[in-house]
Amino acid sequence: MPAKSKKSRKAGKLSKSKSKSRKSTKTSAKKKKPTSLTVDPVQREAARSRALETRLYFQLADISNKKVQLQRAHDLQANAEAELQNYKQTMEEVSAFTTWQHEHTVEKLTDRLRELTMANASLTQERNDLQTKLDATLEESKSTIAARDAEIARLNELIKDSYYKYERMFETFADRLMEKLTEEWESEKPFLQDLEECTCAEYMQCGLESCKTNTFLSLSSSLHNVFFKETYLFSEFNTFNGILGNTQKEIKANPFLDQKIQMYEKIHVLEIIQQTHPYHSYILSYQYLDHLLITFQ
Structure with a gap:
């Protein structure tokens, strides 16, 4: 039961004080009433x-106060039960x-873990x-590098x-x-000396015109001989050049061969030939250099 309210307490105190005052008045009336007096029954x-x-x-x-207190206690109990029910419902929710x-959360984490596992497996x-x-x-x-x-x-x-x-071929050809050339030049020396002597003798004997005519004829024959020798030398050079052309085709067919290095090596060989055989070497060197420059451009 709930505690009593302040009004009910005050009402109880008042009733107790009034009952005490009534008892005190009764006792005082009994004490004061003389024995000789008589009380009327109606008044009593x-x-x-x-x-x-x-x-x-x-x-x-x-009683009314108690009813109010009881009603208030019932209301408080109902409110407490309602609050308890609400609390239970709230706690259940x-x-x-x-x-x-x-x-x-567990389901989402499981799905995420499954996705990560699949991604990890794929990776x-x-x-x-x-x-x-x-x-x-x-x-x-x-294997390619080794090859x-x-x-x-x-x-x-x-x-x-x-x-x-090439060096041996150049040396042999040179x-x-x-x-x-040395043999031809040595063979031409007596002819030139004879031509010079004959020209001087004819000039001294026959005069200038006949000397010119004989000199022209002699020079023509000499030039014919020289042209024939140059033709022979050029044919020899063409033969050697054909060998070089076939070799250059083999060089061009190979992609790993540096042609400019080969050209410089051949030019170096020609320089060696020029230093070793300076006499008439320009016939070979300049023609072959022109041919190399045209080939390797």
């Missing part, structure tokens, strides 16, 4: 009825919401594929052999050419 009944009415009034007031949120597969391709590419590159190294080594050997072969 009237006083008793007034006392009963007063007591009944206060009891009714106390909160618990249900918390459970749903937890389940939803691992892609990495393995790329690693396989990279390994294959590396092996192919290594190119072997080709470069073979071409270097070919360059060395070609250089030595030696043959110089021998031929």
